[in-house]
Amino acid sequence: WAFVGGTALRFLYSIRRFSEDLDFSMVQAGRESGFDQAVSHVESSFKNEAYSVTVTSKSEKTVASAFLKFPGLLYEIGLSPMKSQVLSIKIEVDTNPPCGAVLESTLVRRHVTLHLMHYDRASLLAGKLHAILTRRYTKGRDVYDLVWYLADRSWPAPNVALLNSALAQTGWKGPVVTVDNWRRLIVERMKAINWANVNADVRPFLEHSAEADLITQENVLSVLRE
Template sequence: MLTPEGLKEQAELLKLPLNKQRAIVREYAQTIILRAIYQTDFAQKIFFMGGTALRFAYGLKRFSEDLDFNAEKLSLADFKEILASCSKALEKEGFTCEISQKERTSLLIGQLKLTNILQNYKITPLKSEKLMVKVEINRPVWHMETESAVVDRFGYLFSILLMSKGALLSGKVDALINRFRGRDIYDVIFMLQRKFPLKVELKQVILERIENINPNELMRLSKQVEPFLVDEEEKDFVVNAKTYIGKLLTQYE
């Protein structure tokens, strides 16, 4: 377990805002859990995706709460074994943990509730408050394009497998259409700025979705994502999403 001073030093190395202590502690726990997952026998068929994957692998400047994956042929029994490994890794660092899991069609959903981490770092005065990290694994039937990356955070250095850049962007475009939250707009802009591969047919889909939002709604969505941004001034990306996205999509012509 990192001491409070050690955690602060690591946060400074990662250029994290020290006033967001809860987010820093969550990210520390996520790092321990992610490393544990990729040390299991199932590592070669689990592929990281979503906002936390963008953050850990590509430097997304937004804190993300869950760990999301795609996987090939993973059973509920396998998932329980993975979560048990995560719990052991947390306990090795001095963090007690409660585990729960369930299966819903193609989705495996796990919750790791850390019962003492917030108290150890004096994030809360409440003895009963827990930090929950959700682990979700989808089991798609289609072929998955994947890549590898190295994670270097909080004193840990390890390799991971994740969905390809093109797949990550396609997944976020899908979220933009079907869920539509401030974080989805922010993440799409982040990926377009870095020229993640984009399917030709998705360009018009993105433009139409953004053009149909009124400015007041964009302002509301910017406030929704603001607390999770490393640099809160970047909420402007959401406020002026039409301008940013329109400009960035010209790179794909």
């Protein structure tokens, strides 16, 4: 599996927002994902460390997912006043990924040392643009991530081969995306969204909630200008 999504950005590049999910993509479509075995191993590992955990999982046509639930853990570590509150973590694997992704592997020291296989920077940006262009509603987290990507002038242009492959999978009716038109397509999307909803969605996920006030149409359109 290749690590993708918001949690990958946090582990690899220290983005200052939290995420609810651990998102992965199969390295090669059509191969056995090993998802059930991996989830079972994770569950056993937590139980061996004396954690109380329950796991529910399902495998659909293109996505395998599991919820790990830790009852009482937030109370035990002082993050919730309620013993009944449950910490839930979702693991999701795209078992039919679009073609065109470029993979990298990185050693990361994040509490422990991890060797992570993941999409390269251009492919991670392509995944975010796909989400923005195709979601029925725009998540504030997507817009925050977009600003985060584009504010780094060293970040490479999106992997348009991967982006077009992903768009084709999800029934995109718009034009073929190129290195010359992707910004215009995202600008059109940004002009059509509800900014109050964007702000409200992202604020609870930020290390510093005041950053949400910077996620405005004016600022987003500014970073989209080449």
